[in-house]
Amino acid sequence: MEHKDTVLEEEIVKDDAQEEVVENEETTEENQENVVDIEDKLEEKKLRDEMDALNDQYKRLQAEYSNYIRRTQQEKETIGVFANEKIITELIPVIDNMERALDACPDKEEALYKGVDLVYKQLKDSLVKFGVEEIEAQDADFDPNVHMAVMQESIDGVEPNKVVMVLQKGYKLGTKVIRPTMVKVSC
Numbered sequence: 001m002e003h004k005d006t007v008l009e010e011e012i013v014k015d016d017a018q019e020e021v022v023e024n025e026e027t028t029e030e031n032q033e034n035v036v037d038i039e040d041k042l043e044e045k046k047l048r049d050e051m052d053a054l055n056d057q058y059k060r061l062q063a064e065y066s067n068y069i070r071r072t073q074q075e076k077e078t079i080g081v082f083a084n085e086k087i088i089t090e091l092i093p094v095i096d097n098m099e100r101a102l103d104a105c106p107d108k109e110e111a112l113y114k115g116v117d118l119v120y121k122q123l124k125d126s127l128v129k130f131g132v133e134e135i136e137a138q139d140a141d142f143d144p145n146v147h148m149a150v151m152q153e154s155i156d157g158v159e160p161n162k163v164v165m166v167l168q169k170g171y172k173l174g175t176k177v178i179r180p181t182m183v184k185v186s187c
Contacts, residue, residue, distance in 0.1 A: 082173065084130050089178055092171055095123060127171075135170035137163045137181040146170060148180040158186040 098120040105113040135146050142149060142161045150167055158164060163183045170181030 082176070085173055085176075085178060088127060088130065088132055088171075088173060091123065091127065092179055095120070095127075096168070098123070131174050132178075133172050135172055135177070135181045137166050137170065137183055139163060142183070142185045146172070146177050146180055147183050147185075149185045150182045151184040152187040153184060155186045160187055162186045 098116060101116055102113065102120060105116070107113060137147055140163050142163055147163065147170070151165075153164065155164060162185065163181075164186050165184035166181060167184060168182040169179075170177065171179050
């Protein structure tokens, strides 16, 4: 019986050893699957990070391009406005002369007066379309950026540094003064 017990024990030991080998093989296969799974996840993360970086780069490039287009459009508009500056500065004395002609005309109902007035208004409207504005000065505070003081006079009841008389109209193109207003200022 001892022999049977020994054989049984050996078989049990063999079975246990085989189970351990099978378990070890299964564990090794699971470990290999885990390693492969981890490698796949790392590869996916790496690809996701690369895609995020490329997407970010694409968005930055798109924003830079949009800014470039906007900046170029603004430059074109500015160039367009100031390209006409020379012509506009040549037309301003014509406006001055037309105003003098209208002031000198004694009969405001005369056909010549009406014709000159019509041309004067058309010329002023055309300049306004191109961004030319008349600088308002009468009774304003003296501003050396837009006014040129030709005379000073002390006047009772008027604050110092007030424009009391406009001698020649001033004009600006956008924010740029193309001709300052010549004024008489109180002191």
